[in-house]
Amino acid sequence: MQLDVLIEDERWDTAGLEAIAEAAAVAVAGVLALDAEDWEVSLMGCDDTRIAALNTEFRSKPTPTNVLSWPSEERAADTPGGTPDLPEADLPGMPVELGDIAIAWDTCAREAQEAGKPFEAHVTHLVVHGILHLLGYDHINDADAALMEGLEVRILAKLGLPDPYSS
Template sequence: MPVEVMIEDARWQAAGLEALAARAAAATLAHLGLDPDAWEASLLACDDARIAVLNADFRGKPAPTNVLSWPSDDLSADMPGCAPLPPEPSEDGFLGDIAIAYDTCAREAAEAGRPLADHVTHLVVHAVLHLLGFDHIRDPDATLMEATEVAILGKLGVCDPYG
């Protein structure tokens, strides 16, 4: 899956974000039976200050967070715990936008005793699932989303972040 990465914080280059994002996004689409080459997304690699502004502007929460996503289409399921609708093929195949903050990701990885690459892989999988209509607000939806994340991460050799 082509992921257009825009790096605002140079620390992301050292972390190998472009390769991590491409691998995680492609694995997510493949797991869901979608052709990774038919879809794309953009990823803003920023710091806590930038993501706090985005979080305030779009969610009314003026604080940093690890990752945000803006789907191009609402694919969410009507019934709790059901799989989202598959995306409709389109000329551009654009699924949406993602932003990820280095400071929060690095802190969370250190606190969890996990490699930064594993945590970032998890967050990109998580964000791409959001672009595809998955959510975790309702308990049944959270159960489905987390199980899907764990299955994808397992295929990538990343341990269960919830276990």
């Protein structure tokens, strides 16, 4: 698996974003039975100012958010709650570019603190969430949300982390 990590906010280096993302990506691949070596993800660790600018530019929402993703192509299922078309490598040794993810330190830290969750666990969940978006999963409707959230719970359990949706 190729994981290209760009750190724009040094706090992400201290938190070990690259190691968190690698573990999350391997777990996603394992649960979905994908060969991790066949795909590539770009991840940017930034702050609220940067992610607010991206959220404004791409979603017309001038506020910070925790994570954003930009799939390289549309992979969504044709029917609500259906499994997306998962990527397959075209050429040996040439990974499929799934897309880009940006994650904001300030929002992640605030959310983790407010929820009483360890920062690393919350960030891991958000990286898993972002990768699933790149793979075509979404939470636009109840059926899609149930599928995506169920996968997140299974993937996080594989990493020894609790269900982020339980209260």
